[in-house]
Amino acid sequence: MRIDIITVLPELLKSPFEASILKRAIDKGLVEIYFHNLRDYTDKTYNQVDDYQFGGGAGMVLMIEPIDKCIGALKEKRHYDEIIYMTPDGETLNQRTSNRLSLLKNIIILCGHYKGVDQRVRDTLITREISIGDYVLSGGELGAAVLCDSIIRLLPGVLNDETSALTDTFQDDLLAPPVYTRPREYKGLNVPDILLSGNFPEIEKWREEEAIKRTKKRRPDLLED
Ligand code: ADE
Numbered sequence: 014m015r016i017d018i019i020t021v022l023p024e025l026l027k028s029p030f031e032a033s034i035l036k037r038a039i040d041k042g043l044v045e046i047y048f049h050n051l052r053d054y055t056d057k058t059y060n061q062v063d064d065y066q067f068g069g070g071a072g073m074v075l076m077i078e079p080i081d082k083c084i085g086a087l088k089e090k091r092h093y094d095e096i097i098y099m100t101p102d103g104e105t106l107n108q109r110t111s112n113r114l115s116l117l118k119n120i121i122i123l124c125g126h127y128k129g130v131d132q133r134v135r136d137t138l139i140t141r142e143i144s145i146g147d148y149v150l151s152g153g154e155l156g157a158a159v160l161c162d163s164i165i166r167l168l169p170g171v172l173n174d175e176t177s178a179l180t181d182t183f184q185d186d187l188l189a190p191p192v193y194t195r196p197r198e199y200k201g202l203n204v205p206d207i208l209l210s211g212n213f214p215e216i217e218k219w220r221e222e223e224a225i226k227r228t229k230k231r232r233p234d235l236l237e238d
Pocket of ligand 1: 099100101125143144145146147148149150151152153156
């Protein structure tokens with residue numbers, strides 16, 4: 014999979030990709046990530062990429078021209094399956110969306126900033142708009158990092174234990190059951206006996222029941238349909 018990220022702040026985005034699972038996925042060649050600085054696509058003085066909004070009002074708006082040039086240059090080289098704009102008024106990201114996006118070959122992610130981007134970008138260049146939750150960030154970069162993390166960990170070969178993404182919370186619309194590790198007893202707190210029984214069908218059954226119990230209690234909305 015190839016992900017091209019367009020941003021005015023590449024330095025804000027880079028560190029999540031330089032550590033841990035994401036770095037390993039890149040090093041193994043399972044995903045390619047490219048950062049494009051919008052300022053490299055403007056002819057204006059001071060590399061200006063934003064301007065005041067027509068009609069007045071506080072806040073700058075990212076202009077269409079550098080975004081169009083950057084996306085145009087990328088599209089000349091290859092086909093993109095989705096061109097995603099990170100914005101608080103997009104569809105809220107969930108596991109199903111990440112699962113689907115992880116099957117794509119090439120995607121572009123555009124990070125918004127300030128008051129956002131000129132509406133004509135959204136109308137003509139963007140195929141999908143994604144929010145990571147009902148709160149406002151200072152830019153789309155952290156949202157893009159969250160989106161990339163949730164996608165990349167699903168790519169085959171990224172996680173050591175191939176099955177572990179399948180047992181994540183939200184797969185099957187259920188929260189994950191409780192987990193325990195050594196020691197068996199800590200300050201009088203014990204691990205449930207069933208997990209020490211070696212009876213794997215019973216353990217599986219227990220985990221399923223606990224997952225349902227937890228979901229009913231914490232996220233009944235997930236069980237609705
Ligand atoms: N940009 C600003 N806020 C955002 C959010 N909640 N999700 C995605 N991009 C954003």
